[in-house]
Amino acid sequence: xxxxxxxxxxxxYTENKNEIPVSKSNTLIEAGFDLTLAEHDLMTLAINKLxxxxxxxxxxxxxAKEFAVAxxxxxxxxxxxLKQTADTLMTRKLRFPLYVDLDxxxxxxxxxxxxxxxxxxxxxxxxSKYNWLQGIAYAEASGFVYLHFSDPLHFLIEKTGxxxxxxxxxxxxxxxxxxxxxxxxxxCKWKDLGKTKLMYIDEWKEFFGVTDKYPRTAEFKRRIxxxxxxxxxxxxxxxxxxxxxxxxxxxxxxxxxxxKTKKEKIKETxxxxxxxxxxxxxxxxxxxxxxxxxTILCKLGSISDLSNFPxxxxxxxxxxxxxxxxxxxxxAHAKRIFKALRTETDFKG
DNA sequence: GCGAAACACCTCATGTATAG
DNA sequence: CTATACATGAGGTGTTTCGC
Numbered sequence: 001x002x003x004x005x006x007x008x009x010x011x012x013y014t015e016n017k018n019e020i021p022v023s024k025s026n027t028l029i030e031a032g033f034d035l036t037l038a039e040h041d042l043m044t045l046a047i048n049k050l051x052x053x054x055x056x057x058x059x060x061x062x063x064a065k066e067f068a069v070a071x072x073x074x075x076x077x078x079x080x081x082l083k084q085t086a087d088t089l090m091t092r093k094l095r096f097p098l099y100v101d102l103d104x105x106x107x108x109x110x111x112x113x114x115x116x117x118x119x120x121x122x123x124x125x126x127x128s129k130y131n132w133l134q135g136i137a138y139a140e141a142s143g144f145v146y147l148h149f150s151d152p153l154h155f156l157i158e159k160t161g162x163x164x165x166x167x168x169x170x171x172x173x174x175x176x177x178x179x180x181x182x183x184x185x186x187x188c189k190w191k192d193l194g195k196t197k198l199m200y201i202d203e204w205k206e207f208f209g210v211t212d213k214y215p216r217t218a219e220f221k222r223r224i225x226x227x228x229x230x231x232x233x234x235x236x237x238x239x240x241x242x243x244x245x246x247x248x249x250x251x252x253x254x255x256x257x258x259x260k261t262k263k264e265k266i267k268e269t270x271x272x273x274x275x276x277x278x279x280x281x282x283x284x285x286x287x288x289x290x291x292x293x294x295t296i297l298c299k300l301g302s303i304s305d306l307s308n309f310p311x312x313x314x315x316x317x318x319x320x321x322x323x324x325x326x327x328x329x330x331x332a333h334a335k336r337i338f339k340a341l342r343t344e345t346d347f348k349g
Numbered sequence: 350g351c352g353a354a355a356c357a358c359c360t361c362a363t364g365t366a367t368a369g
Numbered sequence: 370c371t372a373t374a375c376a377t378g379a380g381g382t383g384t385t386t387c388g389c
Contacts, residue, residue, distance in 0.1 A: 036387080036388090037387085037388070038388080073389075074389090077388095077389065080389095081388090081389095177353095177354065177355090177388095217378075217379090221379090222379090222380080223354085223355060223356075224355095227354075227355095251378085251379095
């Protein structure tokens with residue numbers, strides 16, 4: 001393992017960032033798994049790094065320094081955690097539903113299995129269970145962990161075509177339990193609707209990866225749901241409450257009701273007022289135009305803060321990816337790049 | 350090594366079945 | 370109809386594990 005191998009994968013999480021925007025596919029947000037806190041943090045950072053860089057590979061490395069900076073912990077502690085995590089992460093699995101397109105299956109077409117239901121509605125669900133990783137290595141001397149994602153995970157990160165949930169990783173640092181972070185991600189996904197799906201107890205247990213534990217619902221509620229809700233409310237962005245549906249005395253469903261706090265609402269209106277000219281609809285743009293304008297855009301001062309790249313060509317490459325598929329990029333980045341395209345170049349579209 | 354979270358075990362309350 | 374035993378779920382407390 002040499003340094004050149006990671007030439008396209010530079011240090012991504014750096015000290016001067018007050019925000020760490022994270023994008024995860026909704027399938028991943030709602031999949032069922034159980035990790036330790038450190039494992040989940042590492043996975044979140046790695047998945048996000050891979051997704052944002054968009055290099056199309058399924059290999060990524062995270063240095064102890066990156067891990068320390070993102071989580072605001074000491075570097076020595078980050079070294080220890082990465083080392084421990086590398087041992088256990090290989091055995092971890094996650095579950096999510098796969099949708100078998102019955103039309104395609106009947107016609108014996110390839111790719112009849114996907115992570116989102118086909119629009120025509122003729123599908124069956126296959127519960128699948130996969131390893132997170134194909135391989136992992138911890139380079140003790142250099143202080144980084146190298147992650148090789150399994151193919152299904154790579155698919156979930158890069159190619160779902162599914163909508164993504166975005167949030168700021170720094171908002172989750174103060175949460176010290178894995179379950180709270182997972183619930184926070186779910187809340188972020190559903191925040192605009194004001195409530196999560198009404199899910200059976202078993203679905204909730206699946207979500208937290210504790211299917212075989214907590215034979216008593218009361219235990220599950222008290223040990224998993226209540227503390228997580230408390231942690232999220234303490235964080236200050238949302239005000240969430242638990243709704244439970246009962247048949248007689250037996251709890252059958254749970255649902256999380258979500259209110260944005262006043263602070264958050266003010267922040268949102270401020271953002272939308274500050275940027276009245278935001279264009280929400282992205283234009284069609286040809287491959288030739290993408291090549292031309294990405295090389296122009298990468299040199300603009302107004303968006304230079306988006307770059308973590310060592311040189312202009314790799315930044316231009318990143319911009320080109322966003323121009324090509326803005327819907328699967330971080331929306332804030334996409335908006336800024338399209339705005340710059342319209343206001344600072346001769347692009348007409 | 351310390352404090353907090355997770356877990357296991359226990360008790361209490363309430364609903365249900367059965368015998369008198 | 371009522372009394373009693375039994376079943377199930379909610380809440381309380383001591384012990385272990387985990388994160389830092």
